[in-house]
Amino acid sequence: MYALKQSQRIFRTAVSQRRLLTISASPRIANTLPGKITQFIEDNANRSKPRNIHVCDGSENEFNVIMSKLMEDGMARNLPKYDNCYLVQTDPRDVARVESRTFISTTRKDDVVPHGQNPGVGVLPNWMSLSDLDNIVNERFHNCMNGRTMYVIPFSMGPVGSKYSKIGIQLTDSPYVVASMRTMTRMGEAALDHVDPDDFVRCLHSVGDPIVPGKPVNKWPCNPEKTIIAHKPETNEIISFGSGYGGNSLLGKKCLALRLGSYMAREQGWLAEHMLILGVTSPHSSKKRYIAAAFPSACGKTNLAMLTPKLPGYKVECVGDDIAWLHFDNKTGQLRAINPENGFFGVAPGTNASTNPVAMKTIFNDTVFTNVASTADGGVWWEGMEPTNQKITDWKGQEWNPKSGTLAAHPNSRFTSPATNCPILDERWEDAEGVPIDAILFGGRRPEGIPLVYETFNWDHSVFVGTTMRSEATAAAEFKGKTVMNDPFAMRPFVGYNMGQYFQHWLQFGQQPGLKLPKVFHVNWFRKDAQNKFMWPGFGDNIRVLDWILKRIENNNSADAVSTPVGLVPTRDSFNLNGLDNINWEELFRIDRPFWTEEVGSLRKYLNDNIGSDLPKELTEQLNQLEARIKA
Known part of the structure; x- marks a missing residue:
């Protein structure tokens, strides 16, 4: 970073182990960096011993220098076929979320781990005591940045200045993280303008691979054997070590926006969810409707958020494809959502x-x-x-x-x-108050038994449907093969506190007067026939499902539905199949009672084993009601 340092003012020096440690930043940042942030930097610099420190301003010039550094080190290369695009190839051991090494650390274990009767492998969240985490941090981060630059990244999750946004400060020794955070967050001076020195999220990250004279330098620095991603929600801290990939290292994403975010949301009365947000304008109505949808990773969130409708007259616009922060406004009780991300x-x-x-x-x-x-x-x-x-x-x-x-x-x-x-980015994607949410969708990859779409009966049933989401495991997680995983609310890897308490937090909104609760639906694009072929074309034809959903939202349920044991499914006459051939409607919506009997048994075992006495009684009652309807 010598070119960058020469073009910017050295504004401070600190002594660390008898070495002069230089800290560089733009003059404006140098003059406005709050003392508590400076202390956060110095405390961790004294422990990790970086060669130097750079406070990021988020500028284009800085990005270009960072990318030059990545290419110089062999971590990235330019893609001349495109405009300002780069390719990065990680260590094969560092390619996905590391769920088994991801922890929530609190004073009380009960605040994180439900009282399940027989918790199994893959149950989340994992808990670690504060003292054990402190010992691990002190051991791993000692001298871990030797020979590297510590980058200080001020960032905003959510539109800068919105009262629903959160400010974080991430320390990292990965220039790849700096480049990615510039895209995925509102990073730099604008974030610092809105930081509360007493209320910012402290994010500490290192690839865990110091540069030692005489030792070969890894092309993709990481330390998989010692990787850990930890969260301290009681003090708004995130610590990540050993991985340089994705949500393990871009600490504004899953770590802040979901794990810490869900904890903040419970404390402050809102929701932080693994959901896309899209706006849909129907040719039958001039009013745009906004929908949030929760699917596990790699189950089609981006495809739905960027849907190209195959029905004429429809317009879909994207607010976000992965995470939604939702709140009920105080004036009208309307549910609203912001996208905390920037990319x-x-x-x-x-x-x-x-x-x-x-x-x-x-x-x-x-x-x-x-x-x-x-x-x-x-x-x-x-x-x-x-x-x-x-x-x-x-x-x-x-x-x-x-x-x-x-x-x-x-x-x-x-x-x-x-x-x-994004060419279909919604004009309100940075609305500080958030867009109004009229419907919530849950879904996953279910090749068997689950109909294309159904509507829930009431709010408790809606929370039950979110609670009992299941999906085939995907490459985003550690699990391999086609195992069907229980993934409540698509939040299994991301809830920052006791899952039973999380379910209760959702339920309590149904007991608050004056709230405009959205309609809730479950969708499944992935049902297969006896020949193992998808029964629904998906992609642009998913607008047909949204078409029916919008009709259920508007005009007092203008689209017909029929009650089944699992929910309200569309009648064939109410669903637009014009232009589609070879759709086996009966099979697509068939409720196979033996399948659902087995499903109920699997769900009961999962909830008993993993949530146990922390499962709200309302959800036990919903499971009992489903079982009774299946048997009737």
Whole structure:
């Protein structure tokens, strides 16, 4: 960073282990950095011993210098086929969330771990005592930044200045994290203008791979054997060590926006959720409706958020594709949502001009690609993308042979693109008050038994449907294969406190007078037939499901529905199938009682084993009612 340091004013010095430690920043930041932030920096610099420190301003010039540094170190390379795009390929051991090494640390274990009767492998959240975490931090972070620069990243989650946004300060020794945080958050001087010195989230991250003279320097620095991602919600702290990838290191994303965010939301009376937000305008109504939807990672959130409708006259606009912070406004009781993020960290494989043309128009400028394959003409490629006659180099840097049986791109490979690239970005995406939410969707990958769409009966049933979400495991998580995982509210890896208390937090909104509760639906694009083929075309045809949902929202349920044991499903006459051939309507909506009997048994075991006495009685009653309806 010598060029950067020469162009900026040295505003402070500190002595660390008899060495002169220089801290560089723009003059404006130097003059406004609050004392408690400076103390946070100094305390961690004294422990981790970086070579120098740079306070980020979020400028384009700074980004360009950072990318030059990444290319100089062999961590990134330019993609000349596109405008300002780069390719990064990580260590193969550092490619996904590390759920088994992700912890919530609090004074009381009961505040994090439910009293399940027989908790199993993969149950989250994991708890760690404060003293054990302190010992781990002191051991791992001692001298961990030797030879590296500590970057100080001020960032806002949510529109800058909104009363619903949160400010964080992240310390990191990864320039890749700096580049990615600039895209994914509102980073730099604007965030510092709104920081409360007594109320900011302290985020500490290191790749855990100090540069030692005489020791080879890793192209992708990481320390998988000692990786840990920890959260201290009682003091608004996040600590991450050993991984340089995604949500493990971009601490504003899953760590702040969901794990700490969900804890803050419970304390302050709102919701932090793993949800996309989209606006839909129907040709039958001039009023735009906003929908939030919770799906597990790699289950189609980005595709739905950027939907290209196949029904004429419909318009879909994107507010966000991954996380929503929701609150009921004090004036009218309307549920509103902001997108705390500033960009897209989307799964690349399967994205193409047919499945998501909007994404393909979003990602080929100002984007960092991670773990995709590259082409000889300076472009990128992944499974599901249009064929190319170019020679392909796989995500590990090896020449790829399509007949090899290996994948060219990692299944969890990503693109990191600014939200402003999106051609259908909603005009209110940065509305400080949030957009009004009229419906919430839950869903996942369920190849068997679950109908295309159904509406819940009431609020308690809505919370039950969110609680009992299940989905095939995807490449975003550690779990492999096609195992169906229980994933309540698509938040299993992301809830920052006791899951039973989380369910109760959702339930209590139904008991508050004056709130305009949204309608709630469950969707499943992934049901398969006896030949293992998808029964629903999905993608742009999913507007047909939204069409029915909007009719249920408007005009006093103008679309007909019929009651089934699991919920209200559309009648065939109320659902627009014009232009679709070979849709087996009866099978798509069939409620197979043996399947659902087994489902009820699996859900009861999961909830008893993992939530136990912390399960709210309302949800036990809902499970009993479902079982009775199945048997009737």
